[in-house]
Amino acid sequence: MTAHYSTDDTKSAQMLELMNNCYEYSTTSKNDVDSIINGKLLAQNKINTGADIIIKRLGASGHIPLSHTLWSQVIKVGDVVIDATCGNGNDSLLLAKLSIDIKKGCLYCIDIQSEAIKNTHIKLESELGDQLVNRIKFYQQNFTSFPTEILPNSVKCIVYNLGFLPRGNLSIITQTQDTLQSLRAALPLVTRGGLISVTCYRGHEGGEEEAAAVRQLAATLDPDKWRVFSHDPINRALAPVLITVYKI
Numbered sequence: 433m434t435a436h437y438s439t440d441d442t443k444s445a446q447m448l449e450l451m452n453n454c455y456e457y458s459t460t461s462k463n464d465v466d467s468i469i470n471g472k473l474l475a476q477n478k479i480n481t482g483a484d485i486i487i488k489r490l491g492a493s494g495h496i497p498l499s500h501t502l503w504s505q506v507i508k509v510g511d512v513v514i515d516a517t518c519g520n521g522n523d524s525l526l527l528a529k530l531s532i533d534i535k536k537g538c539l540y541c542i543d544i545q546s547e548a549i550k551n552t553h554i555k556l557e558s559e560l561g562d563q564l565v566n567r568i569k570f571y572q573q574n575f576t577s578f579p580t581e582i583l584p585n586s587v588k589c590i591v592y593n594l595g596f597l598p599r600g601n602l603s604i605i606t607q608t609q610d611t612l613q614s615l616r617a618a619l620p621l622v623t624r625g626g627l628i629s630v631t632c633y634r635g636h637e638g639g640e641e642e643a644a645a646v647r648q649l650a651a652t653l654d655p656d657k658w659r660v661f662s663h664d665p666i667n668r669a670l671a672p673v674l675i676t677v678y679k680i
């Protein structure tokens with residue numbers, strides 16, 4: 433196949449397809465999109481998904497490897513952790529590996545969509561097996577509240593990967609007001625030494641506003657109780673931002 437596109441429509445369709453296929457998408461500029469699309473077309477027989485291209489292209493400098501490294505510094509086997517937007521289960525898989533064995537630990541996988549809960553369940557079951565999956569709880573619900581069985585000061589890590597479900601319904605997307613409500617509900621659940629990790633995508637409509645609102649809320653937290661960081665690429669305006677909130 434030749435790498436060509438002649439209209440904006442064709443290009444938008446290619447970009448949409450790429451984003452749909454790409455869990456770790458980080459498309460930030462016209463040049464980025466061009467090079468990723470070209471890379472995909474050129475490498476089509478060797479590389480199957482947009483995620484592969486991004487990982488190959490960004491390596492350890494991507495926001496996903498960074499967030500995974502930070503979680504792994506905090507979470508130990510036996511901890512309670514929450515994936516508030518479990519999506520296709522990629523983050524949940526790492527969270528499960530860090531937090532549970534057959535005797536201890538608990539992972540809550542939450543998502544508003546049944547498709548996401550189903551995808552995550554299938555992924556975790558096939559990767560981890562029944563015994564470990566028994567320690568994982570699945571809740572299809574809005575993340576504006578958390579299951580009441582989760583006690584205050586009990587959770588080591590709460591993860592948000594905002595936006596829409598890759599390869600899913602693009603119209604179901606995190607909304608700024610819901611996200612803020614969820615973060616307010618999450619704060620009392622975190623134990624000392626624990627972490628809230630929020631990956632915000634700024635490339636889609638409403639994404640920049642959402643990222644700014646998360647940042648603003650995090651910036652107001654009492655510095656005697658919380659340490660807050662924003663990891664944002666400073667030479668790519670719409671690249672994903674990772675905001676981390678540690679309870680001290």
Ligand SMILES: C[S@@+](CC[C@H](N)C(=O)[O-])C[C@H]1O[C@@H](n2cnc3c(N)ncnc32)[C@H](O)[C@@H]1O
Nearest residue numbers: 517518519520521522523544574575593597606
């Ligand atoms: C970027 S995806 C998450 C990717 C996922 N962490 C993974 O590893 O595959 C964002 C997810 O947020 C979910 N979502 C959107 N609004 C939500 C809400 N209000 N409450 C809970 N989940 C929501 C979407 O259904 C989607 O699955």
